[in-house]
Amino acid sequence: MxxxxxxxxxxxxxxxxxxxxxxxxxxxARRGQRVACVDADIGLRNLDVVLGLENRxxxxxxxxxxxxxxxxxxLIKDKRLPELVxxxxxxxxxxxxxxxxxxxxxxxxxxxxxxxxxxxxxxxIELGFKNSLAPADEVIIVxxxxxxxxxxxxxxIGLTEASEKRSPKLIIxxxxxxxxxxxxxxxxxxxLEILAIELIGIVPEDETxxxxxxxxxxxxxxxxxxxxxxxxxIAQRLLGENVPFQAFDHSxxxxxxxxxxxxxx
Amino acid sequence: MSIxxxxxxxxxxxxxxxxxxxxxxxxxLTTQLNRPGAQTxxxxxxxxxxxxxxALNVTQIEELIALLxxxxxxxxxxxxxxxxxxxxxxxxxxxxxxxxxxxxxxxAPPAPAPAPSEKFxxxxxxxxxxxxxxxxxxxxxxxxxxxPGAQVIAVGDVIVWGKLRGVxxxxxxxxxxxxxxxxxxxxxxxxxxxxxxxxxxxxGPRARRFxxxxxxxxxxxxxxxxxxx
Numbered sequence: 502m503x504x505x506x507x508x509x510x511x512x513x514x515x516x517x518x519x520x521x522x523x524x525x526x527x528x529x530a531r532r533g534q535r536v537a538c539v540d541a542d543i544g545l546r547n548l549d550v551v552l553g554l555e556n557r558x559x560x561x562x563x564x565x566x567x568x569x570x571x572x573x574x575x576l577i578k579d580k581r582l583p584e585l586v587x588x589x590x591x592x593x594x595x596x597x598x599x600x601x602x603x604x605x606x607x608x609x610x611x612x613x614x615x616x617x618x619x620x621x622x623x624x625x626i627e628l629g630f631k632n633s634l635a636p637a638d639e640v641i642i643v644x645x646x647x648x649x650x651x652x653x654x655x656x657x658i659g660l661t662e663a664s665e666k667r668s669p670k671l672i673i674x675x676x677x678x679x680x681x682x683x684x685x686x687x688x689x690x691x692x693l694e695i696l697a698i699e700l701i702g703i704v705p706e707d708e709t710x711x712x713x714x715x716x717x718x719x720x721x722x723x724x725x726x727x728x729x730x731x732x733x734x735i736a737q738r739l740l741g742e743n744v745p746f747q748a749f750d751h752s753x754x755x756x757x758x759x760x761x762x763x764x765x766x
Numbered sequence: 767m768s769i770x771x772x773x774x775x776x777x778x779x780x781x782x783x784x785x786x787x788x789x790x791x792x793x794x795l796t797t798q799l800n801r802p803g804a805q806t807x808x809x810x811x812x813x814x815x816x817x818x819x820x821a822l823n824v825t826q827i828e829e830l831i832a833l834l835x836x837x838x839x840x841x842x843x844x845x846x847x848x849x850x851x852x853x854x855x856x857x858x859x860x861x862x863x864x865x866x867x868x869x870x871x872x873x874a875p876p877a878p879a880p881a882p883s884e885k886f887x888x889x890x891x892x893x894x895x896x897x898x899x900x901x902x903x904x905x906x907x908x909x910x911x912x913x914p915g916a917q918v919i920a921v922g923d924v925i926v927w928g929k930l931r932g933v934x935x936x937x938x939x940x941x942x943x944x945x946x947x948x949x950x951x952x953x954x955x956x957x958x959x960x961x962x963x964x965x966x967x968x969x970g971p972r973a974r975r976f977x978x979x980x981x982x983x984x985x986x987x988x989x990x991x992x993x994x995x
Contacts, residue, residue, distance in 0.1 A: 652896050655895045655915065656896040656897040662892075662895075
């Protein structure tokens with residue numbers, strides 16, 4: 502059975518696409534899934550840094566596409582998880598170095614050998630985003646509970662729907678329960694009310710993400726932290742397990758009703 | 767009252783000329799045709815000109831035809847002052863017959879006349895998301911939300927069976943009898959004809975949870991509970 506190509510995107514930058522890609526990849530690999538993480542942010546690569554694999558890069562995505570390296574040569578095996586590999590982006594090239602067709606071919610090749618191909622999309626809605634969207638079987642939108650991030654996510658959902666992909670799934674990242682309780686931050690229900698797509702995870706704001714990202718040790722390697730546990734739950738939901746949503750904010754009752762509603766569709 | 771008014775009809779666009787100097791009329795017409803959004807509505811449309819009491823000469827009719835042609839519009843008929851109609855007939859007689867007229871089978875049965883109350887509407891059965899624009903030369907009905915950052919522009923009415931939070935323009939060709947109705951009416955900006963209303967800057971928790979309707983009354987946009995008509 503071929504694997505699933507899942508593109509992780511957001512529109513707005515800095516909401517946690519790369520962190521989400523790395524951690525979902527780690528969480529899936531920890532559950533025995535064969536996972537390839539593809540950094541499609543050509544020219545601004547950092548998935549390798551977040552995964553702590555930067556010093557092992559020899560070949561990159563553009564080398565593969567242009568035939569200077571075989572796909573297998575460019576894949577970097579994770580140092581901790583044997584099931585996880587990274588295909589890094591080229592740092593010295595631009596988005597125009599690859600085409601949609603080449604991305605589709607690349608992901609088709611990868612999904613023959615992996616259960617999951619996670620494509621880390623660049624921010625924006627231009628070429629890099631289109632290249633990331635083209636091969637996707639599924640799309641995950643990362644959003645933070647801010648008006649600007651929600652607006653951009655809405656735009657990207659519209660573009661995804663227009664490209665005849667299945668309705669994307671949503672991760673609400675960096676939720677701060679205390680601020681929500683004080684009604685100083687949008688809560689999950691507020692975000693879902695506008696975006697109206699299926700929720701696949703809520704990740705609370707967690708300072709350990711910053712240190713783990715700097716160290717190249719994704720939090721999802723362990724379930725000890727709140728964010729790590731949240732990414733593990735997202736991986737479980739991707740594998741079809743029915744994991745209840747955590748009560749990060751006051752509106753939990755209404756939230757579960759809302760998510761049930763979208764799941765039924 | 768504008769010196770040129772547009773009204774979208776089933777057959778084309780009805781253009782009514784008011785009083786004022788001829789060059790003002792032409793200028794206003796050019797402005798209206800070049801408004802952003804207007805072009806999509808008017809492109810390819812047939813124009814029915816109502817001159818009011820204004821008598822137009824052959825040169826003026828030719829100027830009009832040339833201006834409309836720039837927007838891929840054709841002047842189909844002129845009503846109003848007898849002298850304007852005569853001028854139009856003269857101009858038309860001097861022109862080669864338009865290809866659409868030649869294509870018409872003389873034996874074809876006449877199209878059934880539309881019932882006067884019948885209107886065209888565009889039905890949108892999804893959420894209109896940020897960055898998406900809906901433009902339509904009639905009434906637009908959305909079964910879903912219109913999100914912030916989205917735009918709905920209609921020559922007729924706009925009805926949203928959901929939350930309206932984007933920018934909406936009803937009566938975009940100048941019809942101030944057009945209305946906007948929504949289950950939750952909370953647009954970023956609401957325009958009807960030439961009137962513009964925007965959301966209050968202080969975004970307090972005053973969102974009302976019942977259907978509302980916006981119309982123009984005495985030159986202002988007013989919003990009232992939607993209790994049926």
